[in-house]
Amino acid sequence: MATLHTQTLHPWLPLTRLHILFHLLSLFALFYYRVNLLLHQPTLPWLLITLAEAIFAQLWLYNQAFRWRPVTRAVATENLPTEANLPGVDIFVCTLDPQKEPTVQVMDTVISAMAMDYPAEKLAVYLSDDGGCPVTLFGMREAVEFAKEWVPFCRKHGVKLRCPKVFFSPMGEDEHLLRSDGFRAEQERLKAKYRDMQKNIEIFGRDPKNSSLVLDRPTRIEILNEQSEMPLVVYVSRERRPTIPHRYKGGALNTLLRVSGLLSNGPYVLVVDCDMYCNDPSSAKQAMCFFLDLETSKDIAFVQFPQMFHNLSKKDIYDSQSRRAFTTMWQGMDGLRGPGLAGSGCYLSRSALHLQSPNQNQNDVFDHNAPKEFGKSTMYIESLKAIIYGNQSTQKQIPRDVILEEAQAVASCSYEKDTNWGEEVGFSYAILLESTVTGYLLHCRGWRSTYLYPKRPCFLGCAPIDFKEGMLQMVKWGSELFLLGVSKYSPFTYGISRMPIMHCFTFCYFTSTTQYGVALMIYGLIPQLCFFKGIPLFPMVTEPWFGVFAILFISSHGRHLIEILYGGGSLRSWWDEQRSWIIKSLVGGIFAPIVAIKKLFGLNKAKFTLSNKVIDEESFKKYEQGKFNFQGAALLMVPLVMLLTVNIVCFFGGLWRLLFVKDFENMFGQFFLLSYLVALGYPIFEGIITMKSKGG
Ligand SMILES: O=c1ccn([C@@H]2O[C@H](COP(=O)(O)OP(=O)(O)O[C@H]3O[C@H](CO)[C@@H](O)[C@H](O)[C@H]3O)[C@@H](O)[C@H]2O)c(=O)[nH]1
Numbered sequence: 001m002a003t004l005h006t007q008t009l010h011p012w013l014p015l016t017r018l019h020i021l022f023h024l025l026s027l028f029a030l031f032y033y034r035v036n037l038l039l040h041q042p043t044l045p046w047l048l049i050t051l052a053e054a055i056f057a058q059l060w061l062y063n064q065a066f067r068w069r070p071v072t073r074a075v076a077t078e079n080l081p082t083e084a085n086l087p088g089v090d091i092f093v094c095t096l097d098p099q100k101e102p103t104v105q106v107m108d109t110v111i112s113a114m115a116m117d118y119p120a121e122k123l124a125v126y127l128s129d130d131g132g133c134p135v136t137l138f139g140m141r142e143a144v145e146f147a148k149e150w151v152p153f154c155r156k157h158g159v160k161l162r163c164p165k166v167f168f169s170p171m172g173e174d175e176h177l178l179r180s181d182g183f184r185a186e187q188e189r190l191k192a193k194y195r196d197m198q199k200n201i202e203i204f205g206r207d208p209k210n211s212s213l214v215l216d217r218p219t220r221i222e223i224l225n226e227q228s229e230m231p232l233v234v235y236v237s238r239e240r241r242p243t244i245p246h247r248y249k250g251g252a253l254n255t256l257l258r259v260s261g262l263l264s265n266g267p268y269v270l271v272v273d274c275d276m277y278c279n280d281p282s283s284a285k286q287a288m289c290f291f292l293d294l295e296t297s298k299d300i301a302f303v304q305f306p307q308m309f310h311n312l313s314k315k316d317i318y319d320s321q322s323r324r325a326f327t328t329m330w331q332g333m334d335g336l337r338g339p340g341l342a343g344s345g346c347y348l349s350r351s352a353l354h355l356q357s358p359n360q361n362q363n364d365v366f367d368h369n370a371p372k373e374f375g376k377s378t379m380y381i382e383s384l385k386a387i388i389y390g391n392q393s394t395q396k397q398i399p400r401d402v403i404l405e406e407a408q409a410v411a412s413c414s415y416e417k418d419t420n421w422g423e424e425v426g427f428s429y430a431i432l433l434e435s436t437v438t439g440y441l442l443h444c445r446g447w448r449s450t451y452l453y454p455k456r457p458c459f460l461g462c463a464p465i466d467f468k469e470g471m472l473q474m475v476k477w478g479s480e481l482f483l484l485g486v487s488k489y490s491p492f493t494y495g496i497s498r499m500p501i502m503h504c505f506t507f508c509y510f511t512s513t514t515q516y517g518v519a520l521m522i523y524g525l526i527p528q529l530c531f532f533k534g535i536p537l538f539p540m541v542t543e544p545w546f547g548v549f550a551i552l553f554i555s556s557h558g559r560h561l562i563e564i565l566y567g568g569g570s571l572r573s574w575w576d577e578q579r580s581w582i583i584k585s586l587v588g589g590i591f592a593p594i595v596a597i598k599k600l601f602g603l604n605k606a607k608f609t610l611s612n613k614v615i616d617e618e619s620f621k622k623y624e625q626g627k628f629n630f631q632g633a634a635l636l637m638v639p640l641v642m643l644l645t646v647n648i649v650c651f652f653g654g655l656w657r658l659l660f661v662k663d664f665e666n667m668f669g670q671f672f673l674l675s676y677l678v679a680l681g682y683p684i685f686e687g688i689i690t691m692k693s694k695g696g
């Protein structure tokens with residue numbers, strides 16, 4: 001078989017590793033200096049600053065795992081088997097609340113999924129409606145009607161942009177060039193039909209009783225399309241009762257796994273968030289290049305695409321794109337044993353979600369324990385056998401209404417009681433970030449994953465673009481990862497004995513990032529106050545030891561700058577990312593542990609903060625201009641404003657003092673640090689002033 005995929009090691013790998021060694025030696029020098037000083041004359045400020053540096057150093061160490069062996073991959077879809085021999089793919093779209101996730105936007109995602117470039121009879125699209133809202137079901141019906149013409153149109157003309165909203169927008173203009181008159185007429189007609197669809201959904205949703213959540217309800221499963229040139233489309237709203245835990249998105253995904261197992265049973269599933277439309281219809285084929293390769297197919301549990309966003313501005317002051325995560329980190333993990341699971345834009349192997357490990361003896365899977373593992377449905381267990389033993393035939397003979405009745409049963413909220421669902425089967429419930437923890441546990445069980453970062457983004461979603469939304473997301477992720485770090489699955493205890501140390505370090509890093517909060521608080525207060533009072537914390541600028549600090553500063557900032565320039569970024573984006581990193585680490589690092597600890601002691605009810613996908617015009621304008629928008633985030637801003645104020649007051653106060661005392665040599669290190677922070681903080685300051693002047 002011709003090769004389906006290739007991998008390239010980062011060309012600068014030897015240099016990177018040399019740099020790691022160099023930085024490590026400099027760190028040793030720093031701690032030699034600090035510890036010596038402390039032994040001779042222990043003072044509180046020195047003790048604190050050493051503690052902060054120790055935290056930075058520890059996190060730096062874990063961080064190097066991402067730089068140890070980054071790879072990039074390419075696929076050759078032309079070498080795939082013929083369409084008739086491709087395996088089935090079930091697409092899962094999850095939505096919850098039409099107020100925050102506008103139904104028309106969700107339908108764009110669903111329609112783009114139906115239009116995937118993949119044989120229609122091998123494709124099925126499932127929408128999980130966790131809110132049980134009438135408007136969602138209504139929207140699905142409308143979307144299917146539209147797709148019945150849209151999908152054939154895309155296939156016939158080889159349209160690449162299969163999200164109708166984008167196709168009909170100025171961004172889709174390239175697609176309209178050099179087309180026949182027939183194409184144009186058809187396109188105009190479809191455009192009108194699409195507008196009608198949107199209007200119908202909007203009108204229907206305007207009635208509050210159609211768009212409010214129904215959180216006490218029976219299961220509702222509807223097959224919305226069985227026409228053969230289109231994929232199977234199924235609407236699923238699982239049973240929900242106020243007294244029974246529903247496990248948020250993880251619970252929704254596990255329900256979809258079971259329902260789809262009965263109905264279409266594709267060996268692979270694609271999970272997308274409801275705002276993440278398919279921007280390149282070939283992603284399924286790209287993913288198959290790994291799943292169908294004899295070499296890699298044995299132990300690959302999932303193929304992850306980067307999460308990318310359609311609403312980013314050039315400046316992206318909040319770093320909403322999470323640049324570092326989806327370039328440096330995921331590629332770094334990919335060279336070890338694979339990236340983490342990001343929850344959207346990922347193709348997963350159904351058998352990996354059900355088997356203990358890639359090497360599990362297949363005869364052990366379905367012993368007498370099977371109902372205890374997978375629940376009581378024998379029909380579901382049969383569907384699993386079909387996946388694991390590779391025989392798909394048995395199910396086809398069962399009548400549809402019998403299957404649908406069984407689907408009702410597996411979507412009920414009592415189905416998972418006394419089973420292994422959410423533990424070793426399906427998506428994990430250990431923390432609310434079902435994706436991260438599921439990916440991590442799959443890696444613990446010996447599975448691998450791969451990362452594919454094609455030039456054309458395969459999925460595009462909606463990123464938060466104001467301070468409040470961005471920070472809420474940070475706190476959500478940070479607190480859950482903190483909880484993972486102190487749970488029985490902690491990478492420091494559970495992971496370390498189950499995965500290679502380098503790979504484990506990457507998860508240690510994720511669960512420890514809240515420690516940046518402590519380190520940044522110290523580094524944002526102590527040198528400042530000491531500058532004001534004239535207490536030096538760094539060596540004199542004329543002393544050789546000063547060189548160690550200078551080297552470490554240049555080494556870490558230079559590394560970051562080179563990383564950004566290499567990825568096509570600018571000096572400006574480096575500067576902005578420095579700031580957003582500090583903001584996120586500080587705010588996340590302070591609030592996330594508080595939320596986590598409250599939850600640990602049962603003071604806070606578990607709650608999933610659903611991110612808002614409605615972008616209002618004013619926020620968007622501010623974001624486009626690169627201006628900070630702190631609307632509605634007073635509490636989250638407290639630490640930031642406090643540190644900024646201390647910094648500015650101490651900076652000018654300390655300068656005043658310097659004028660008289662003239663101990664510039666002693667204070668240069670702190671003077672530099674404070675100037676750097678004042679410059680970096682300036683736009684935040686500006687944002688606060690404009691908010692104040694508007695009476696916010
Ligand atoms: O009870 C719930 C809560 C959420 N969702 C859906 O889950 C998805 C993700 O929720 P969102 O609030 O958008 O989370 P984000 O923080 O934006 O998303 C990231 O973080 C999540 C938690 O790990 C992952 O699930 C996502 O895939 C990942 O993109 C959305 O489609 C929701 O509709 C549900 O179906 N049921």
Ligand SMILES: [Mn+2]
Nearest residue numbers: 273461462611
């Ligand atoms: Mn999201």
